[in-house]
Amino acid sequence: MLRALSLTMAVLVTAGCAVAGNEGGGDTGTGGTGPITFATGRDTTAYLQPLLDRWNQAHPAEKVTLLELPEAADEQRAQMVANLQARSTRYDVLGLDVVWTAEFAENGWIIPLERGFFPLDRFLPPVVETAVYKDKLWAVPYTSNAGLLYYRTDLVKKPPRTWAELREQAQEVTKKHAIGGYGGQFLAYEGLTVNFSEAVQSAGSQVVSPDGTKVTLDVAKAGTALDFLRQGLREGWIPTESLSYKEEESRLAFQEGRLAFARNWPHAYGPARAELGGKVGVTMLPGLDGPGSSTLGGANLAVSASSKHQQTAQEFIRYFTGLDNQRRVLTEGSFPPVWTELYDDPELTRRFPYLPVLKQSILAAKPRPVSANYNQLSLVIASSVSKALSPPYTESARDVAASVKSELEEILRTQ
Known part of the structure; x- marks a missing residue:
């Protein structure tokens, strides 16, 4: 009874905030209960449906239906935005890339949530911040993420800590074993x-x-970073085909034995271990003079401002981000959980030995800008860097960096 009363009060609070921030919107039935949909990127590990089935068995009148969007983040966002701009009621719960929170909140596409209804104090602190915009909670962290360096333990004696060490080892492996040295996500997109x-x-x-x-x-410094990537492509230890890699292409290249090193998210660990066994090692990304810094990634769950069943949507988010499901997110989906205590669980660290490195990487990671114009910023970076990585390299890396800086400044001046 107390829990139901708590949620009712939370919904009434968020309803008022949603209306205030969404003038002109239709009747969305803010406090409604009933069947809902969960729109998120394609489930490549088939772990989601069993979690949804557990909810559906316990809530026959409030069943959730999975709506799978494209794998690529840019395409997911495009479909969501088109739906939300039309004030469609098709989506109830939204699986958002952490960088979309500000944009979706600013545009009134999602509703603010009551902090006290979710156990945020038990989540990794940097992850919680990705769900906050202008001091309000607009989503609930569901998975976290940080980039990691995967490497072949049978080909590499000691993982690299610096770019120089990565270059030296990648060149050596490429020469000795006739495979690619290093690959990341170098196609012109968010990756x-x-x-x-x-x-x-x-x-x-x-x-x-x-x-x-x-x-x-x-x-x-940006020119130095770009030169490092260019050097790898010119010298051949970064294969040219990596310019077409997204997450899945780079994951497959590594687990199929075509790369000795690969930058990817933690979800690539399970498939790589299944294919390569004990030949897979994971470490922090290398940097110029020592361990590098990852970008903080992950997914947050938000409630559509046009949903007719927002009370059920919030109850579902609370269920889906609970401790038991967070454990399953890791064990069955290979995605990093947001609950801090799971990274120190002895059973889990035995099964997923990369967890201590991942926790360190998440805590040291840098968030992407909290900006309603983030998509514009990202498009400028991806487009400019993509051109700079492709021959004939007519413009210096430093000039490219200066041009990127100028374009980003122009975007922020006009926001």
Whole structure:
């Protein structure tokens, strides 16, 4: 009874906030209960449906239906935005990339949530911040993420800590074993923005301030980061085909034995171990002078402002982000959980030996800018860096970095 009363009060609070921030919207039935849909990126590990089935068995009048969106984040966002701009009631719960929170909140597409209804104090602190915009909670963290360096333990004696060590080892492996040295996500999309941002951070700079209000890109350091990637492509230890890699292509290239090193998210660990067994090692991304810095990734769950069943949607989010399901997110989906205590669980660390490294990487990771214009910022970076990584390299890396900085500053001036 107390729990039901708590949620009712939370919904009434969020209803008022949603109406205030969404003038002109139709009757969305803010406190409604009933069947809901969960729109999220394609489930490549088939772990989601069993979790949904557990909810459906316990809530026959409030069943949830999975709506799988494309695998690529850019395409997921495009479909969600088209739906939300039309004020469609098709989506109830939204699986958002952590960088979309500000944009979706600013546009009134999602509703603010009551902090006290969710156990946020038991989540990793940096992860919670990805769900906050203008001091309000707009979503609930569901998975976290940080980039990791995967390597072949049968080909590499000691994992690299610096770019110089990565280059030396990748060149050696390429020469001895006739396979690619290193690959990341270098196609012109959000993944390239992430890879470039990590390189810039690992060189000692940051693209934009955490609050998204100022471009902080150091042109010299960004040029050094871009030159490192260019050097790998020119020298051949970064294979040219990696310019077409997204997450899945780079994951397959590594687990199929075509790469000795690969930058990817933690979800790639399970399939790689299944294919390569004990030949898979994981470490922090290398940097210019020591361990580098990852970009903080992950997914948050939000409630559509057009949903007719927002009370059920919030109850479902609370269920889906609970401790038991967070354990299953890791054990069955190979995605990093958001509950801090799971990273120190002896049983889990035996099964997933990369957890201590991952926790360290998440706590040291840099968030992407909290900006309603993040998509514009990302498009500029991905487009410019993609051109800069492709021959004939007519423009210096430093000039590319200066141009990127100028374009980003223009976007922030007009926001």
